[in-house]
Amino acid sequence: MERPDRPGYAAAARDALAGRLLDSTLGFMDPCTVCLGDRLGLYGALDGAGSAAAGELAGATGTDEHHAREMARAAGGGRVHPRR
16 A cells, blocks of 8 residues: 555555455354354254255245245355354
8 A cells, every 4th residue: 555645545545444344244244144044944954955956945944945045155155154
């Protein structure tokens, strides 16, 4: 990053702060996703099945297939995979 008395410093500082805030927000969302998946019973259903398609997971937990698919994407795209 440039020195404060040089042009472009404010933009670089702003971008660095925005990056840190985004990383913090995404880091906060991982545990929320795990908690929601646990409360919906998605991880318990996967524990018994080993693996399942979104439709199978939705049927086993009584959730909508779209939501089961999105939760699977969030868990797969994140860095957190809870184990019991």
